[in-house]
Amino acid sequence: MNTSRRLATLALAGLAATTALLxxxxxxxxxxxxxxxxxxxxxxxxxxxxxxxxxxxxAEGLDVxxxxxxxxxxxxxKVASGAYQAxxxxxxxxIDLATKRPAEAPVGVYMLYNTPPFTIVVKQDxxxxxPADLEGKTIGGPANDGALKLFPAFxxxxxxxxxxVKITNMAPNLREQMLARDQVDATFGYVTTVSFSAKAMGMxxxxxxxxxxxxxxxMDLYSNAVFFSRPFVKDNPQAVAGFVKAxxxxxxxxxxxxxxxxxxxxxxxxxxxxxxxKERLLATLRNDMNHPEVxxxxxxxxxxxxxxxxxxxLVDANQLARTPAPAEVFDRSFLPPREQRPAxxx
Numbered sequence: 500m501n502t503s504r505r506l507a508t509l510a511l512a513g514l515a516a517t518t519a520l521l522x523x524x525x526x527x528x529x530x531x532x533x534x535x536x537x538x539x540x541x542x543x544x545x546x547x548x549x550x551x552x553x554x555x556x557x558a559e560g561l562d563v564x565x566x567x568x569x570x571x572x573x574x575x576x577k578v579a580s581g582a583y584q585a586x587x588x589x590x591x592x593x594i595d596l597a598t599k600r601p602a603e604a605p606v607g608v609y610m611l612y613n614t615p616p617f618t619i620v621v622k623q624d625x626x627x628x629x630p631a632d633l634e635g636k637t638i639g640g641p642a643n644d645g646a647l648k649l650f651p652a653f654x655x656x657x658x659x660x661x662x663x664v665k666i667t668n669m670a671p672n673l674r675e676q677m678l679a680r681d682q683v684d685a686t687f688g689y690v691t692t693v694s695f696s697a698k699a700m701g702m703x704x705x706x707x708x709x710x711x712x713x714x715x716x717x718m719d720l721y722s723n724a725v726f727f728s729r730p731f732v733k734d735n736p737q738a739v740a741g742f743v744k745a746x747x748x749x750x751x752x753x754x755x756x757x758x759x760x761x762x763x764x765x766x767x768x769x770x771x772x773x774x775x776x777k778e779r780l781l782a783t784l785r786n787d788m789n790h791p792e793v794x795x796x797x798x799x800x801x802x803x804x805x806x807x808x809x810x811x812x813l814v815d816a817n818q819l820a821r822t823p824a825p826a827e828v829f830d831r832s833f834l835p836p837r838e839q840r841p842a843x844x845x
Contacts (some may be wrong), residue, residue: 529562530738532731534585535577536568537723540768542776543691543783545760547587550749552763559741570643570671571689571723578605584731585742587611589645590724594810594828598819605726607829609743609799612722612783613790615714616689617646617653622678623707627685630657630711637665639677640687645722647687649713652816656717675700685711689722691786695779720809721801722787724829732830740833747799747835754844757781784844797840801829 536544547565550556556563566583568574574588575596590607597604619638621627627636630653640647647666654661669677675696678686686693690712694704702708713720725746727739753760761777792802806825814822834840 529560530735531562532585533583534565535574535583537571537574537588539567542761542764542780545753545764545780546746546749548763548767549752549760550745555745555748559745561738561741570641571645572648573643578728579603585727587725588723590721591649591813593726594813597823597828598821605728606732607724607726608739608833609725610721610801611724612787614787615718615720616722616787617649617713618688618690619685619711620688620693621685621709623709630659634660634663636684637667638685638687639667639669639683641671642668644687652813653713653718655816691782743833744835747840751841754841789844794842797837797842799834799840800831
């Protein structure tokens with residue numbers, strides 16, 4: 500009898516030990532993904548953090564680490580090099596790399612900024628009224644700025660002689676200061692980014708600045724997307740699909756409740772100004788992600804014909820060696836079904 504009891508006790512102890520180890524085993528089996536963002540922590544990244552905090556990534560068997568970035572074009576080489584498995588940045592930089600080193604270029608899997616945010620900014624009282632007036636002037640921008648990278652293509656479409664424009668680089672936090680102090684004639688940037696940086700300096704973007712938008716001059720390009728390294732996509736297709744599913748779920752949550760998204764942002768960077776970041780998030784939804792095609796194809800997807808035109812613009816303007824097919828730079832096979840993706844942002 501005593502022996503039976505001892506055996507039963509040992510069996511129960513073994514079962515308890517096994518049960519206690521199950522969470523650790525599950526965690527050990529989670530696929531690890533290191534992701535680099537487009538920029539420092541800010542409101543328009545809320546969905547990434549909310550997916551972490553609500554356990555959406557974990558529910559898909561993922562262990563996701565998210566790092567700050569250094570520019571919308573800077574995240575692409577970091578993923579291409581293998582330092583990160585995923586990134587958020589400018590799809591046009593992905594296209595550029597795909598023309599030169601297709602085997603290394605990451606692949607987009609979820610389009611977020613479907614409306615071109617690229618711009619050249621001048622002061623309201625500047626004599627620069629249009630692209631042609633930039634000749635003989637100095638334009639400044641951070642080295643990894645997406646609008647700066649696309650300037651040769653913009654110049655060609657706008658019939659501007661780029662060789663007559665001086666380009667100078669500065670730290671991102673000095674861009675609006677140098678413009679305000681007339682240390683440069685104009686600056687490159689994203690409309691929303693420059694607007695909110697100017698506001699932080701006490702400027703009123705609507706009254707103090709003018710924006711020469713690339714989209715108004717024939718550059719109807721896609722911009723920032725989530726992308727993965729090509730080897731990771733090949734070896735971990737379920738993980739990529741799981742990441743996209745979790746992200747899409749979090750985006751829907753933020754659209755429904757922006758304050759919850761800002762809560763997640765503020766946890767990462769408490770020194771941010773909450774109301775400013777909420778306004779920045781809403782402006783991004785309204786201005787950068789609200790292309791009319793969203794009602795037709797849903798957020799996250801691209802229109803192949805539009806993407807193909809954008810690729811042709813970049814290849815032609817920059818005299819690139821080859822023209823990638825849309826499927827080389829964007830893979831929609833990981834997207835959730837159309838009915839599960841947002842079709843209206845407001």
